[in-house]
Amino acid sequence: MSASITELLGNDADYLLNHQSQTIPQDRLHVPGANYLERVVCGSDRNQRVINSLSRIFGHGRLAGTGYVSILPVDQGIEHSAGASFAPNPDYFDPEGIVRLAIEGGCNAVASTIGVLGAVSRKFAHRIPFLVKINHNELLSYPNSYDQVMFTSVDRAYDLGAVAIGATIYFGSEESRRQIVEVAAAFERAHELGMATVLWCYLRNPAFKKDQDYHTSADLTGQANHLGVTLQADIIKQKLPTNNGGYNAVQFGKTSTLVYDRLTTDHPIDLCRYQVANCYMGRAGLINSGGASSGASDLAEAVKTAVINKRAGGTGLISGRKAFQRPVAEGIELLNRIQDVYLDETITVA
Template sequence: MKITRKVRSILDNYSADSPGVKANLARILMQGKLGGTGKLVILPVDQGFEHGPARSFAVNPDAYDPHYHFQLALDAGLSAYAAPLGMIEAGADKFAGQIPTIMKVNSSNSLARGSEAPSQAITGSVAEALRLGCSAIGFTIYPGSDAAFEMMEQFQEMAAEAKALGLAVVLWSYPRGGGLSKPGETALDIAAYAAHMAALLGAHIIKVKPP
């Protein structure tokens, strides 16, 4: 895989990271239609966990098949595919080496309560991500939640383990809970604050809700 000058310049910003981490970041940044441009698009499929299978997939029954999502990411020319443990396990062998995968290692569900303290449970591990050939782990935090500090501590521990073993780290940083209003969750200054916290926590790739 020949790395473009643009991707090389991005990797140069991660001087504290190991060659293994940089190689996995390069795999993501060089994949798909945007490969080599320094931009990327990730297909995240954790809706079944978050909202339930019927709400997520009934409108398109093909989506009940875990392989459908791997193939969708490939056909669309995307940069990577992110999903929880079970979804990755279902297609890791068949699609090995075809598209970078990101194991989402924490998840929530719509049956749980907790508007003031939204949180997520740890549902995957770095060891499982390595076993299944993932390029990265993915994690969600909710800045503003009464549970935010615990989520940050969990992320930092898992991120350190992942980096030590050569995996990249993706962080979804979504302001939510506490005293935040719904419009406040996507206010420009709040979104920027969430992105800044994610960077300070050591994430390589950061996703925030667009303001």
Template sequence: MNSKIKEIISYYDSDNPGVRSNLVKILNHGKLAGTGHLVILPVDQGFEHGPAKSFSMNKHAYDPEYHISLALEAGLSAYAAPLGMLEVVAAKYAGEIPFILKINSSNSLSANSSDYDQAVTASVEDALRLGCSAIGFTIYPGSDRANDMIEEIQKISLEAKRNGLAIVIWSYPRGRGISKKGETAIDVIAYAAHIAALIGAHIIKVKLPSSDLELSENKGVYEKNSIKVKLLAERVHHIMSSAFAGKRMVLFFRRGI
């Protein structure tokens, strides 16, 4: 518990010792331990896109042990996966890396462009049984089902926090009111990060934003208030500001990295 980790944990004073201990466990694991930075390996691609599309380019990737071994070898902060994948590896790798149970998922077989949603596929009880430090949950701000997803995680996160588990929220804007380009626009990503913080996420995962502005009413706001978004560092700073002025941890995802 160096001064940096103590500062971060101080932002979560409303949480019980179990939640705070699990956050410290994640922050103090791997090559970035103690720096206040995180790298988490999430492996839910098979659910989202199917096994062949996700793993056929590397036959070893069909095996759940491949992914957790990769996370360990790389010295990552935590490993996140759906229920079945963690059930394969949890006993063998118990205590070697913090686990995050991804408790909802979608699949491309039932995709609907205007009705983005995910099915709840695991529980807080499963996370405790498998020795997880946190649960992960995806919401789609902008979807017709966004409010339903937010209500789902509110009920689940109450149980999780009571049992000492941290909450990681994937906040990915999409829906018929948001263009494909707008899914990574700086104003939309900032909004998505803020929503995740507002509903109680300890760690927020968003896509790396572009400098585009999606919502017409925001263009004047950004210009009037001199919000700088031209440089990537400026955009990251703006997202962190939207996550309670940096008082919530934010992970950035960019496809291909």
């Protein structure tokens, strides 16, 4: 194992690297691997063009052929404002800087807005898989309603050469049922055209904040994942779980005591494994988000998240702000360190 990985994990190294899950056995999961598409996806109803698109994603970058993915997502110019996102490194106001970072960082794909990817599509769409995010929550409307609205069409994403589309649903919000209908139709159209689908399965509801913030509880995010794969997302993006017991705290909906007594523990790998289980036991890949940039600790946090995701049975990491809100060389190094976790064969599924 790379000494740098254990050094970055620090006091958590033994806790994370030697944990053996006693919840859902790893042999019950459809774990990533070199033959993941043939073993899992080819038995589904996805047409050959979708499989070809997934093959482009899984076959690109430093993780090509491993069954794992490292994706650079940069839609924060809409979600958080361009100033908040790109002021730390103004070069990324230019879409070319975003795509070049993904290429030079060895990523499987670059995910961004129709504007960003459309601005440079003829120059780069053949060099790295494009994932067009088709809906967004813009933060200029006041007061903000935390709604996701369509910014483009599936056909437009297809025309510029994208191999996949991405969308967000704010499960639990007042607007979620409309978003479900919109995204279901978009994903169906994307599959017809041969594009893969990625769903950001996020939670939004003030009632999910009680004694803790249960927007990232394993049980509630797990259910969001389960709704996402029901919509036929090929890949699920989810925040890493930070707690559990959201159903019990909110006192709404239905669950089982077995979720807490048998299928999960307090260990972060076991909590993430419950997210994987809700992705049809890994038939749809789970990628966890890298989270906000917090400065000097970004590299250690990114590596820790990657270790948890991989050992839980996940498919990779989708990390943006930690990479692009710093000098280019440092951003590339961070992406490569994340990828090193997935390339390290001594880091196994727990």
